[in-house]
Amino acid sequence: MNFRPGDEENLYRDRMRALADSYGWPEMKAMREEVESLEIERYSMTFHRQLAEQGLIGLTWPSPYGQAARVDQQFLMAEELECQGFPGYGLTTNQRGGGMLLRNGSPAQIAEHLPHVVAGNWTYCQGLSEPGAGSDLLSLKTRAVRDGDHYIVNGAKLWTSSAHISNWCSLLVRTDPEQSRHRGLSLLLVDLSSPGITIQPVRVLGGWRVNAVFYDDVRVPAANLVGEEHQGWHVITGNLDEERAMSFGGTETRLLCARLIHRLAGKADELSESDLEVLGRFVMDLEADRLLYLRVGLAAARGEDTSGIGPMSKVYGSELAQRFIEWATELLGHSTLYPESEDVLASDLEQQLRVATVLTVIGGTSEVQRNIVANRQLALPRSN
Numbered sequence: 001m002n003f004r005p006g007d008e009e010n011l012y013r014d015r016m017r018a019l020a021d022s023y024g025w026p027e028m029k030a031m032r033e034e035v036e037s038l039e040i041e042r043y044s045m046t047f048h049r050q051l052a053e054q055g056l057i058g059l060t061w062p063s064p065y066g067q068a069a070r071v072d073q074q075f076l077m078a079e080e081l082e083c084q085g086f087p088g089y090g091l092t093t094n095q096r097g098g099g100m101l102l103r104n105g106s107p108a109q110i111a112e113h114l115p116h117v118v119a120g121n122w123t124y125c126q127g128l129s130e131p132g133a134g135s136d137l138l139s140l141k142t143r144a145v146r147d148g149d150h151y152i153v154n155g156a157k158l159w160t161s162s163a164h165i166s167n168w169c170s171l172l173v174r175t176d177p178e179q180s181r182h183r184g185l186s187l188l189l190v191d192l193s194s195p196g197i198t199i200q201p202v203r204v205l206g207g208w209r210v211n212a213v214f215y216d217d218v219r220v221p222a223a224n225l226v227g228e229e230h231q232g233w234h235v236i237t238g239n240l241d242e243e244r245a246m247s248f249g250g251t252e253t254r255l256l257c258a259r260l261i262h263r264l265a266g267k268a269d270e271l272s273e274s275d276l277e278v279l280g281r282f283v284m285d286l287e288a289d290r291l292l293y294l295r296v297g298l299a300a301a302r303g304e305d306t307s308g309i310g311p312m313s314k315v316y317g318s319e320l321a322q323r324f325i326e327w328a329t330e331l332l333g334h335s336t337l338y339p340e341s342e343d344v345l346a347s348d349l350e351q352q353l354r355v356a357t358v359l360t361v362i363g364g365t366s367e368v369q370r371n372i373v374a375n376r377q378l379a380l381p382r383s384n
């Protein structure tokens with residue numbers, strides 16, 4: 001199997017490098033400040049709009065919305081930008097909203113939303129989890145009751161990332177409480193400026209803001225139903241497969257690892273044999289993570305079922321990120337404990353140490369992902 005990119009991919013990589021090189025330190029600093037002010041890891045509205053101007057949102061989507069690029073080309077784009085410290089979370093989250101519509105939306109929904117997605121005007125979040133329904137998503141209680149040509153929505157969602165800067169929420173609701181757990185669910189696209197919606201901040205360890213979102217008699221046009229009524233589980237499993245095919249910590253960790261190696265260049269004799277061995281192992285593990293991530297993307301592009309291998313990549317990348325960052329933080333020692341020392345690498349490691357804690361929870365916990373791998377990939381029977 002040949003993993004080397006061909007000339008066409010290298011041209012793509014060169015294009016991304018040229019884009020990255022066009023940003024100087026003042027622009028990068030302003031972008032970091034914007035990410036901090038939005039309180040969302042790797043989300044800058046300014047950068048998102050600049051990607052839109054370059055036609056880089058929805059790259060793999062068919063014309064007229066995207067450029068029908070191949071998944072490996074999109075992979076190179078994300079890798080190049082994220083490995084150089086650019087904030088790519090907005091790109092993945094909004095592409096997920098558009099991807100859901102391309103898979104399940106009506107022609108009218110696609111025509112309404114996709115031009116705004118690729119122009120970088122509309123942003124999307126995902127309202128699935130509730131106070132009593134995280135891993136066990138099927139026990140969710142938010143209700144939508146049909147009333148003429150609208151649904152009336154009541155309930156509460158928790159942990160909704162980026163709701164405070166989003167225009168739309170893909171909201172999973174119960175439309176038929178009589179049906180068995182996954183049958184009575186539907187997926188509604190909800191305009192977050194609708195009356196009756198309250199968004200409250202919930203802060204997590206990494207300095208990241210998620211949200212509690214309350215829906216109180218919110219009127220949602222029935223035309224915003226995505227897919228068929230009561231078939232929302234089918235719609236959302238496509239989203240979850242796509243989400244679990246994202247990189248969960250691997251790309252940022254590769255960047256931190258490269259910066260650490262740069263710092264240590266010429267000082268190998270100051271490291272113990274065991275530290276050198278551990279560092280070598282991390283470099284190999286990070287490459288394995290990169291290949292797993294690419295494998296999921298390519299399988300998705302071939303139309304294969306990725307529900308078993310996406311979670312493998314998610315568990316591997318997120319747990320590896322945690323292990324590497326804990327080790328690197330200890331290696332650099334006290335400067336990571338006192339980030340005011342103005343050691344930028346130490347300060348970034350300290351921040352990533354906190355951020356990485358959520359990587360094994362967001363998008364489904366490691367325990368739940370392992371259950372899915374056992375069930376879908378290894379075809380092992382469920383325990384109950």
Ligand SMILES: Cc1cc2nc3c(=O)[nH]c(=O)nc-3n(C[C@H](O)[C@H](O)[C@H](O)COP(=O)(O)OP(=O)(O)OC[C@H]3O[C@@H](n4cnc5c(N)ncnc54)[C@H](O)[C@@H]3O)c2cc1C
Binds near residue numbers: 127361363367371
């Ligand atoms: C930073 C962050 C951002 C998030 N963003 C979003 C978002 O945008 N939209 C959204 O809808 N949700 C979001 N989530 C929610 C996330 O998907 C849930 O937190 C996650 O699925 C776990 O659910 P829970 O927190 O309710 O924990 P619980 O489900 O209560 O789990 C508690 C513990 O029990 C374990 N456990 C539960 N069931 C099993 C089982 N069957 N087998 C083995 N162990 C089990 C879990 O692994 C965990 O350790 C986000 C979460 C975080 C932390």
